[in-house]
Amino acid sequence: MIGAITLVDLDDTLFQTLRKCPDDVPFDRLTPLGFAKDGSPLSYATPRQMSLLEWLSATTHLVPVTARSLDALRRACIPFRAAVCAHGGVILDEAGAIDLEWQAIMETEARRCSAMLTEMRDAVHAEATARGIPVNVRVLGEGGLPLYTIAKHADADVEALFSVVDVAIPDVPAGWTDHRNGNNVALMPPHLGKGRAVAHILPALRMRFPDVPVIGIGDSTTDAPFMGLCDFAMMPTASQLAETTFDAH
Numbered sequence: 128m129i130g131a132i133t134l135v136d137l138d139d140t141l142f143q144t145l146r147k148c149p150d151d152v153p154f155d156r157l158t159p160l161g162f163a164k165d166g167s168p169l170s171y172a173t174p175r176q177m178s179l180l181e182w183l184s185a186t187t188h189l190v191p192v193t194a195r196s197l198d199a200l201r202r203a204c205i206p207f208r209a210a211v212c213a214h215g216g217v218i219l220d221e222a223g224a225i226d227l228e229w230q231a232i233m234e235t236e237a238r239r240c241s242a243m244l245t246e247m248r249d250a251v252h253a254e255a256t257a258r259g260i261p262v263n264v265r266v267l268g269e270g271g272l273p274l275y276t277i278a279k280h281a282d283a284d285v286e287a288l289f290s291v292v293d294v295a296i297p298d299v300p301a302g303w304t305d306h307r308n309g310n311n312v313a314l315m316p317p318h319l320g321k322g323r324a325v326a327h328i329l330p331a332l333r334m335r336f337p338d339v340p341v342i343g344i345g346d347s348t349t350d351a352p353f354m355g356l357c358d359f360a361m362m363p364t365a366s367q368l369a370e371t372t373f374d375a376h
Contacts, residue, residue, distance in 0.1 A: 136345035215324030236318035322352025
């Protein structure tokens, strides 16, 4: 029996890179759940995260809602069929196939924003190069569809990364999102977002399971919009979202 619908973020919620794992958890107690293309482990779950995942998998209808690309999602050992990935740019239906209706919406919107994504990429690259700061920046997409611009510092110098982006792009256009979490800066157009994708899939989920609660679980400020559509919300206490929530009280 399904006790709830669970919409859950993955990275830094159910698992994280080794660098972010708690110091008091021995390596041999970590479970690799996210893998590189060559099969090497990249992300690990603690015993408590594994217990949470096993509980959710056994008792709820689990739907990942992740910034991961479709390929990266499929390289995570998480039980799922339906999913939201690429910051909401791609939706998988209950059969694990791409939601063509949503894809058509994304294609229409992406055409309007493609040039701006490229301009942002070029501006960050030029500023980083001029200052000799090793920032990797590119436009990420799915199936040839450009979705958002992302920048990372090669040596995880977050202060230097943010400085480059601040100078290169002092203000994002109205409606755009400048999301910063750790060594990542994602510049996303108005049509992209986990909340928008969840709003698209949620009515059918509620119709299928009309009497169960919907639980949203996430760690970052970009998770908050989809979590706000749910009946209940959960977050790791050591997370960006918890920091902004608890520090306000």
